[in-house]
Amino acid sequence: MARPSVKPRAEALGQLWRLYLHFVGVPSPKGFALIEVMVALMVTMIFVSITMQMFVTAAFLRSKADQYNQAYNWIQEDYEGVVNKASQYEAGSVPFSPLCSATNPANGLAATFLSDAVNGLGGTTVTLGPKPIAGKTFTLTRVGDYATSDNPYKLLKLKYTVTATDGSLIAADLSTEVVLYAGLRCP
Numbered sequence: 001m002a003r004p005s006v007k008p009r010a011e012a013l014g015q016l017w018r019l020y021l022h023f024v025g026v027p028s029p030k031g032f033a034l035i036e037v038m039v040a041l042m043v044t045m046i047f048v049s050i051t052m053q054m055f056v057t058a059a060f061l062r063s064k065a066d067q068y069n070q071a072y073n074w075i076q077e078d079y080e081g082v083v084n085k086a087s088q089y090e091a092g093s094v095p096f097s098p099l100c101s102a103t104n105p106a107n108g109l110a111a112t113f114l115s116d117a118v119n120g121l122g123g124t125t126v127t128l129g130p131k132p133i134a135g136k137t138f139t140l141t142r143v144g145d146y147a148t149s150d151n152p153y154k155l156l157k158l159k160y161t162v163t164a165t166d167g168s169l170i171a172a173d174l175s176t177e178v179v180l181y182a183g184l185r186c187p
Contacts, residue, residue: 067134071162071172074131074140082121082142082158082178089113089120090182100186108153109180110146130165137165154183 032040090097090109102108113120121144129139141161149155155177162172 063134067136067171070133071138072174074128074133074138074162075160075172075174078128078140078142078160079158079176085120086113086156086178087181089116089180093182096185096187097182100183102153105146105152108146109183109186110149110152110154110156113180114144114146114156133162133171136169138162138171139165149177151183154180154186156180 090099097109099107099109099112105111114124116122121142124144126142126144127139128142130137131140132138139162141163143159143161145157145159146152146155149157157175157177160172160174160176161170163170
């Protein structure tokens with residue numbers, strides 16, 4: 001007599017085991033449950049939205065940095081022109097400028113350089129522009145002051161501000177000082 005096959009018994013035991021797991025509450029290993037798919041989609045969406053927000057923020061900061069950089073380049077161009085004028089102001093006075101003997105800061109080198117319309121800056125406040133920077137129009141304002149500098153006779157304090165023409169945005173703000181070279185030869 002032939003012995004019965006072991007295979008049908010193993011299949012029956014496997015079915016019985018799956019039936020037991022189903023009643024106990026263990027999920028079937030055949031696929032994902034709906035809740036698992038929903039959780040995976042939520043995690044993916046959160047990751048994608050955070051990544052997109054990072055890209056948007058990076059683009060915004062890059063635009064602001066470009067605007068800031070162009071504004072400071074504009075300030076630097078004007079400042080170099082002021083320094084060039086300051087180096088040549090009263091340079092021909094030998095052995096030194098008669099303005100070196102001023103007893104009042106309003107008659108000193110810095111004050112006369114600031115007010116001299118021909119060889120100096122031509123006034124306390126100068127506005128340059130408008131100039132387009134990164135999609136907006138800006139103006140550069142330079143304010144010169146000798147009275148608040150460390151040496152009001154030979155040192156000129158400059159304050160630069162680059163603002164949008166509509167007044168909504170300050171792109172750059174800088175304060176610096178200029179030494180008049182003729183003042184270095186004063187006794």
